Amino acid sequence: MKTRAALFHSPDRPLEVVELDLEEPGPGEVLVRLAAVGVCGSDLHVVRGEWTRPTPMVLGHEGAGTVEAVGDGVTSLAPGDAVVISWAPACGECVACRSGRRQACVPLRAAISAGTLPDGTTKLSYRGETVYRMTSTGCLSELTVLPAESALPLGDGIPLEQAALLGCAALTGVGAARNAADVRPGETVLVVGAGGVGQFVVQGARMAGASEIVCVDPNAARLEQALALGATAIGSPEEVASLLPDGADAAVDAVGAPETAALSLAGTRAGGRCVVVGMPAAGARYEFDPLEFTNREKTLRGSVYGSADPADALPGLLEDVRAGRLQLAALVGPSYPLEEADEAFRASLAGAAGRVLVTP
Ligand SMILES: [Zn+2]
Ligand SMILES: [Zn+2]
Numbered sequence: 001m002k003t004r005a006a007l008f009h010s011p012d013r014p015l016e017v018v019e020l021d022l023e024e025p026g027p028g029e030v031l032v033r034l035a036a037v038g039v040c041g042s043d044l045h046v047v048r049g050e051w052t053r054p055t056p057m058v059l060g061h062e063g064a065g066t067v068e069a070v071g072d073g074v075t076s077l078a079p080g081d082a083v084v085i086s087w088a089p090a091c092g093e094c095v096a097c098r099s100g101r102r103q104a105c106v107p108l109r110a111a112i113s114a115g116t117l118p119d120g121t122t123k124l125s126y127r128g129e130t131v132y133r134m135t136s137t138g139c140l141s142e143l144t145v146l147p148a149e150s151a152l153p154l155g156d157g158i159p160l161e162q163a164a165l166l167g168c169a170a171l172t173g174v175g176a177a178r179n180a181a182d183v184r185p186g187e188t189v190l191v192v193g194a195g196g197v198g199q200f201v202v203q204g205a206r207m208a209g210a211s212e213i214v215c216v217d218p219n220a221a222r223l224e225q226a227l228a229l230g231a232t233a234i235g236s237p238e239e240v241a242s243l244l245p246d247g248a249d250a251a252v253d254a255v256g257a258p259e260t261a262a263l264s265l266a267g268t269r270a271g272g273r274c275v276v277v278g279m280p281a282a283g284a285r286y287e288f289d290p291l292e293f294t295n296r297e298k299t300l301r302g303s304v305y306g307s308a309d310p311a312d313a314l315p316g317l318l319e320d321v322r323a324g325r326l327q328l329a330a331l332v333g334p335s336y337p338l339e340e341a342d343e344a345f346r347a348s349l350a351g352a353a354g355r356v357l358v359t360p
Pocket of ligand 2: 091
C-alpha cells in the first residue's frame with residue numbers, strides 16, 4: 001500500500017514529504033493511521049546532525065492514532081481502537097528484559113541504531129530503496145505498520161493530539177520523577193530544562209508529593225508553563241544556587257547536555273539523587289568532581305523512557321490524566337499538517353513553548 005510521509009535525508013536538507021510504499025501488516029502486526037506526532041528532542045538531535053542515523057529516514061516516535069487493520073494472531077487490538085505509540089516493544093528474553101529493564105531491551109537498542117523495527121525490517125521503501133525508521137517507529141507518516149506491542153490501547157476520552165505526548169515526553173518525564181528520582185512526599189526537587197520532558201518531570205514531582213519544585217530554563221515562556229503545572233519557583237539556570245542554597249533532595253536534568261548535567265549535580269544536596277534523562281549529542285562527555293560522590297555522597301543515575309516498561313506505565317498515566325492530576329492540553333503547542341513537517345521542526349528548534357505537533 002501507499003502512504004505519504006516526511007523523509008529526512010540529511011541535516012542540510014529540509015524534510016521532504018513523499019509517497020512511500022508500505023508493506024501490509026503481517027502476523028502480530030498492526031496498521032495504524034497516525035493522528036498526531038510530537039516533535040521530540042531525539043528527532044531534533046538527528047536533524048541538527050548531532051546523531052547519525054541511516055537515511056532516508058521517517059522521523060517521529062511520539063505518536064497517537066487509530067488502528068486500521070490487524071495482522072494474524074493479534075487479539076489485543078481491533079480496527080478503530082485509539083492507540084499511543086510505544087517505541088519500546090520489548091523482546092522479553094534478553095539480559096535487560098530478564099532483569100526487569102524492558103525499556104532498555106538489547107535487540108530493541110540495536111534496531112534503533114540500525115533504523116529498523118525490532119525484527120530488522122522497515123516495511124517502508126521509496127522508489128525501491130529502503131526507508132529507515134526513527135526509534136524503531138517512524139511516526140511522521142499517514143499510515144504505519146508496527147508490531148502490536150508498539151500500539152498501546154488509549155481507551156476513550158483523551159483527544160489524540162494530547163495523547164501523542166504520552167508516547168515519549170510524558171512516560172519519560174513522569175517516570176524519571178517517580179521511578180528514577182524516586183521523589184518522596186515533602187521533598188525538594190530541581191528540574192533543569194522546561195521543554196517537553198521537563199514539564200512532565202515537574203508534574204511527576206508534583207504527583208509524587210514534592211513540597212518544593214524549582215524549575216530552571218533560559219526560556220521565560222516555558223518557565224511560566226512550568227509554574228502553571230506545579231513548579232513552586234522558577235528561574236534562569238544561573239539562579240540555581242540562590243533558589244536552592246542547600247541543594248535539592250532530587251535533581252533531574254531534562255536536557256542532558258554536559259553543562260546541564262553539571263548544573264543538576266551541583267544543585268543536588270549532599271546525599272541526594274541526581275538523574276539525567278535528557279539525551280546529549282553523540283560524543284558528548286560529562287566532567288564531574290569525584291568529591292561529589294565520595295565526600296558528598298551524591299548519587300548520579302540515568303533514566304530511559306521513564307525507567308519502566310511503557311506497557312506497564314501507560315495505564316497509570318491514563319488514570320492520572322482522567323483524574324485531572326496530569327495535564328496534557330496545556331502542553332500542546334503549535335500544530336502543523338504533514339506537508340509542513342519541516343516548518344514544525346523549525347518551530348521546535350526555535351524553542352516554541354509547548355510540544356510542536358505534526359498531524360498526518
Ligand atoms: Zn522522544
Ligand atoms: Zn529484550
